[in-house]
Amino acid sequence: MSTLPPELAQSFAVAMGELGFCSTAWLYVRVVAQAGGDELVTVLREQLGRTFPVLDAVAADWLSGQRAPSVDAGAVFSACHGLERLLVVGLEADFLDALLPLLDGVEVALLSYSMVDVDWERVSANYAGRVQLVDLAAAQEWAGSRSGLLTFVYGHNGHLSHVRPSWLRFIGDDIRTQFRSILGWNVLRAPLYVYPRWLVETPLSDFSEVL
Amino acid sequence: MPQRPPFSVSALSIESLLETSSIESLLTPWVSNVEDRQFIARCLLRSGPAHHRGANFVLLSLLGEVLQRLPEPMPQVRVATPIEPCVPIPLRLPPHLAEHTSDRYFPLQMSLGPLQKLAGGDEHAVAVMVDCLTDGPAQHALANAVMVNVLARILDALTPSRS
Numbered sequence: 001m002s003t004l005p006p007e008l009a010q011s012f013a014v015a016m017g018e019l020g021f022c023s024t025a026w027l028y029v030r031v032v033a034q035a036g037g038d039e040l041v042t043v044l045r046e047q048l049g050r051t052f053p054v055l056d057a058v059a060a061d062w063l064s065g066q067r068a069p070s071v072d073a074g075a076v077f078s079a080c081h082g083l084e085r086l087l088v089v090g091l092e093a094d095f096l097d098a099l100l101p102l103l104d105g106v107e108v109a110l111l112s113y114s115m116v117d118v119d120w121e122r123v124s125a126n127y128a129g130r131v132q133l134v135d136l137a138a139a140q141e142w143a144g145s146r147s148g149l150l151t152f153v154y155g156h157n158g159h160l161s162h163v164r165p166s167w168l169r170f171i172g173d174d175i176r177t178q179f180r181s182i183l184g185w186n187v188l189r190a191p192l193y194v195y196p197r198w199l200v201e202t203p204l205s206d207f208s209e210v211l
Numbered sequence: 212m213p214q215r216p217p218f219s220v221s222a223l224s225i226e227s228l229l230e231t232s233s234i235e236s237l238l239t240p241w242v243s244n245v246e247d248r249q250f251i252a253r254c255l256l257r258s259g260p261a262h263h264r265g266a267n268f269v270l271l272s273l274l275g276e277v278l279q280r281l282p283e284p285m286p287q288v289r290v291a292t293p294i295e296p297c298v299p300i301p302l303r304l305p306p307h308l309a310e311h312t313s314d315r316y317f318p319l320q321m322s323l324g325p326l327q328k329l330a331g332g333d334e335h336a337v338a339v340m341v342d343c344l345t346d347g348p349a350q351h352a353l354a355n356a357v358m359v360n361v362l363a364r365i366l367d368a369l370t371p372s373r374s
Contacts, residue, residue, distance in 0.1 A: 082246050084314070143304055144314035145250070177258050177349035178302050180250040180318075208253055 002036060002043050009048055012055065017118040020092035021154065021198065022187040025058035026069050038063055053194045054154055061189055070189055073098035075211045076150070079183050080106060084146040087111060087139060087179075088131075089171075090164040091123065092152045092187055100130055109134040109142055115165045116198070139170060143178035153184040153210060154199055155191035161210070162192060162199040171206060184210040222261040229256045229268050237275040238319070241360050247318035251353055254317070259350040267354045274361040281368045296323040298341050300356050303349050321345065321356035322363040 008028075016024040032044045041059050049056030058069075076099055080086060085107045088096065091114075100108065112120040112133040124133050134142060149171070154162040161184060176182060184207040192199075204210055234255060235248045242248045255267045297320035301309060309315060321344065323337065330336035344355040 082244065140305065140308055143302060143308065144312075145247070145302065145316060145318050146314050173258060174303065177254045178304060180246060205257065208249065 002040055004032070004040070004043055004047055008044075009051060012048065012052060014117070016052070016054075017114065017116040018091070018093075018123050020090070020094070020152065020187075021052070021054035022058060022069060022152070023092050023094040025052070025055040026094065028055065029058050029062045033062060050194050051197065053192045053196050053199070054188070056194050057155065057188050057190065057192055060193060066189065069094055069187060071095055071098045071187075072211065073102055076183065076185055077102040079181060079209050079211055080148055082146065083148045083181060085109070085142055085144065086148045086150055087134065087142040089149065089151040089167050090114075091118075092185075093126070095152065095185060095187060096127075096131075100127070108132070109139075111136065111139055111166065111170060113166050113169065136170065140175070140178065143175070145180050147179050148181035148183060149175070149179045150183045150185060153186040153188075153207075154196070155188040156186060156204055156210065157191050159204060160201050161186070161204050161206075162196045163202050164198075165200050168200055168202060171202075176206075180208075182206065182208045186210060225261040225265040228265055230272075231256055233275065234268065234271055237271060237278070237361075238357065240364075241357070242319055244318065251317060251319055251357075254349040254353050255357070259348055263350050267350060271354065271357060271361075274358060274365075277365060278361060281365065283368060296327075297321060298323060298345065300345050300352050303347075303352070317349070317353060319353060319356055322360050325359055325363045325366055328366070 012024060012028060015027070019027065029041055029044065032040050036043070041062050045056055045059035045063070049059060071094060073095070080103060083106055086103065087109050089111045091110065108130065109132040110123070110127075112118075113136045120133055124131065151163055151167045156162070163184070171182070184204070231249075231252050235245075235252045238248045238251055242251060255271070256264050258264075299313075299316035299320050302315050302317060304315060321341070323341070326337050326340045326344075330340065344359065345352045
């Protein structure tokens with residue numbers, strides 16, 4: 001059976017900080033599939049799946065015949081109706097890229113806080129001024145009755161979901177009543193199969209809407 | 212002697228009692244936007260300690276029942292006019308962020324009519340009442356405001372007192 005270079009894990013870890021777990025996983029799965037088809041995607045899943053559970057889920061998606069992430073930006077756009085400002089916690093480049101063109105007139109900020117190493121200036125440069133960076137201390141300045149919070153959900157079972165730890169660092173009982181909408185955007189088609197390393201559990205009831 | 216459990220009703224039982232849609236419906240005359248109603252209802256029934264959520268649900272539901280039984284039906288959208296003074300309910304933000312912009316208030320206004328009647332023209336007393344009713348956690352301040360609004364409607368519908 002083929003193997004993949006061990007350095008792949010290191011490069012994946014760098015990329016996932018700046019593109020997001022799911023967006024990076026789709027990028028790697030596509031490239032690996034181009035190089036060696038489903039067989040090599042299976043190898044990728046075997047080698048890195050337990051270390052990167054979102055990659056495991058995306059590889060499983062690929063092997064079941066899916067060829068792209070499920071990105072329903074229209075549903076998120078609808079949930080943002082009436083909002084003037086949106087604070088995003090966590091990063092998923094494929095998903096934000098699809099959403100941002102729809103949010104004409106809505107100010108968008110990204111919480112520059114992550115448990116994973118991120119070069120925030122480089123991330124910011126990808127959005128050419130469309131997205132402001134906000135640190136944890138200033139994030140509450142985005143609160144308001146026309147403000148929304150959005151984070152990415154990595155699968156759920158109808159009760160519990162997996163989110164980035166940064167979400168739990170920010171969300172609290174006080175914050176929940178300071179934003180009109182608290183949106184969870186599910187970026188996976190199924191719950192995670194392996195231990196959710198890098199992620200934490202939170203009840204779906206944390207969100208005013210899960211999309 | 213065996214200890215009796217201090218709380219015989221679980222938080223889950225309280226949670227199962229809460230029915231958001233009826234409270235959203237109750238809010239309609241004062242909050243015209245559906246997303247705003249969902250926001251207010253979430254603060255009333257999904258934030259704070261479980262017993263407060265349950266108490267909000269019970270009291271607001273009962274007041275909604277009273278509204279239903281009034282001789283004149285409640286108009287579906289009630290717009291504040293100059294003769295019906297209202298105050299906004301501020302979001303519970305840290306003091307340094309509590310700016311006076313429209314976005315820093317909940318999308319619900321509290322009617323001042325009943326408080327003005329209660330205060331008998333004493334504007335300072337009205338201000339004190341407003342402070343008491345709108346201060347504190349969101350689930351309290353918003354429940355207070357909705358209750359005052361409903362009571363205003365009930366008082367309007369009742370025969371004026373003889374005094």
